[in-house]
Structure formats: C-alpha cells, structure tokens
Amino acid sequence: MTHFRISEAAELVGVSDDTVRRWxxxxxxxxxxxxxxxxxxxxxxxxxxxxxxxxxxxxxxxVRSSARNRFVGLVTKVDIDGLMAQVELQSGPHRIVSLMSAEAARDLRLEVGSKGVAVIKATMVILETEKEPSA
Structure with missing residues (x-):
C-alpha cells in the first residue's frame, strides 16, 4: 500500500499542505x-x-470530443515569431507548451491571462515511477 507524507500528497495534487490537513x-x-x-x-x-x-x-x-486529456488553465506566455507561435498554459501545477501557427494563435485570440484548454490526443503516453530504494 502506497502512502504519502502530507507535503508529498499536497505537491502531487497541486494544493497546499493545509488543504490536505483540512481534507x-x-x-x-x-x-x-x-x-x-x-x-x-x-x-x-x-x-x-x-x-x-x-x-x-x-x-x-x-464541443464534443474524443480526446479525454483536457487541461483547463491560464495562458502564461504567447511568443509569436514569424509563422509560428509558442504558447504556455499553466493548469494547476502543470506547465503545458503548445507549438502552433501564428495564424492559429491570433485566431484564438490567445494572450497572457486568458483562459485556455489544452486538449491532448496521443496514441503514446509515457508514464514513469520512482525506483524502489536498494535494500
């Protein structure tokens, strides 16, 4: 059975230690x-x-979508350079970076402080876990 210290649990969920204590x-x-x-x-x-x-x-x-990986967040950076744009979204503790055409970024009216939803449809998602400590 896996257990987490209060601070670890808070970090994993993206809340404060006090929130976990309230729970x-x-x-x-x-x-x-x-x-x-x-x-x-x-x-x-x-x-x-x-x-x-x-x-x-x-x-x-x-909208209806087949994608189940949706992250609602706040746009924290929009860098348009020529034909391409790099947009960063902060969704809780997660930073998501999207590369798109400059036209798409303008059409979406993306700006720092606006709400955005990152939709991720991937056939390959890699999960990692920590190694068990050596005995």
Whole structure:
C-alpha cells in the first residue's frame, strides 16, 4: 500500500499542505503513521479524491470530443515569431507548451491571462515511477 507524507500528497495534487490537513479534518482522507511515526495519507484514497476534483470534459466549452486529456488553465506566455507561435498554459501545477501557427494563435485570440484548454490526443503516453530504494 502506497502512502504519502502530507507535503508529498499536497505537491502531487497541486494544493497546499493545509488543504490536505483540512481534507483529513473533514474526513475526506484518513491519517495514518508510517513505521517511523510520520503522518501519512493513503495513496489510493488520495487518488479517489483527486478524481472528484477533475473537470469533466463535457463541462468545458460547447464541443464534443474524443480526446479525454483536457487541461483547463491560464495562458502564461504567447511568443509569436514569424509563422509560428509558442504558447504556455499553466493548469494547476502543470506547465503545458503548445507549438502552433501564428495564424492559429491570433485566431484564438490567445494572450497572457486568458483562459485556455489544452486538449491532448496521443496514441503514446509515457508514464514513469520512482525506483524502489536498494535494500
């Protein structure tokens, strides 16, 4: 069973340590102690709660889409150079960078501070985990 310290759980979900503590206080998460007595929360409980916080793709905009990877965020950078544009979107703790035509960036009226939705449709997504400590 995977457990995370409160600070680790907060970082994973993109909230403050105090928010995780509030979740424990109101019974959303259980607080346990690891072998060294450190307060930890259960990874499976955290995952279940995190799913309740996600934005349903059907609630974003007025379009239907086969893409399920949608990140609502704030545009933090628009760099148009010639025919291309680089746009950065901050979605919670995640920085998403998109390269597009300058025409598309202008048509979308992208500017720093505007709301955007990054839609990602990929046939290959790579996941990584940390290595287990050597015994």
């Amino acid at each position: 424990v206080q109101i019974g959303v998460l259980s607080l346990n102690h690891d072998a060294s007595g450190v307060q930890v929360v259960d990874g499976a409980e955290l995952a279940t709660h995190t799913k309740t916080m996600s934005v349903d793709p059907a609630d974003v905009g007025h």
